[in-house]
Amino acid sequence: MTRLVPISLLALALAWPLGAIAQTAEVRVIEATDLAPAASLRPWARPGGTPVPTSSAPGALAAAPDTGDVAGQPAAEGAAPRRPGALAGLFRPRSEAPTTIISGGGSALAITRSLRPTLRPDGLESRVREIATRNTPGRVTQPGRNTGTLCGVVGLQGEEIEPVTGRISGCGISNAVRLRVVHGLTLTSPATINCTTAQAFSQWVLDAEDIVGNTGGGMVSLRVVASYACRTRNSRAGARLSEHAVGNAVDIAGIGLQNGTELTVLDDWRSGNSGIMRGLHEAACGTFGTVLGPNSDRFHQDHFHFDVASYRSGAYCR
16 A cells, blocks of 8 residues: 555645646747837947938838948948747836937937037126125124134134244244134134134224224225244245234234125225224224234235234334
């Protein structure tokens, strides 16, 4: 009995696939869609090569005469391309219209010439800068105008830095700071100075705001052209060390206004805004120990020099 069971199971296993295949197997043949090309698409001809035949209907490429060249090169040997099978319908919707191929080598949507960028209108850059400046919040409404404390003064923003040492004996700053914002006015270049200079600078800015007032919408920035520099006075050989060499000085060349313009020492000291510029010069005298401007010498025609050096006779202002 134990030998008959395996033989019966083996006979059943051999008989089952033949019957199952005969009853359930089905072969489906899927024909190509109407939009499938009759032959493989050829690449567009290069300029000066063999023209590509015009075609706007399915199968037109197959009817075109075969010159044996593709884009000016000999055709590869091999059997003629066959019509794509059933998978062609998966890659192109039935509702899609065939692309018209122009004999010149491009599609009907191709432009005839490369587009060139239009010329930038004159004065565009200055107008954009003016608009951007105008959209900047004013000093009074600007959030955080007097936030931050540096050197014990609320409204000074920046950071304390490591003591600065110089290549010349006597240069350096022991209590160095890098000042970036003074009562909401951004410095175009951070000023590396000491705290005494930063405190005097803070007081001068408050006075300067009253002097400039609403001219051009008011002050928004200060153009700093010099702060710490290990050098002699006016960089002359054999001269004494400059106050810049110990972090006591800062040089201001211009004041940015809300409307995008700038008051400059060079242009406005002797122009219609000379009253404002001379008022700024005078306001610094006493707050700083030394104040130099265009009337001092040829080295200060385009900026104010402010430093906190002290003299027995009082502030030196020219």
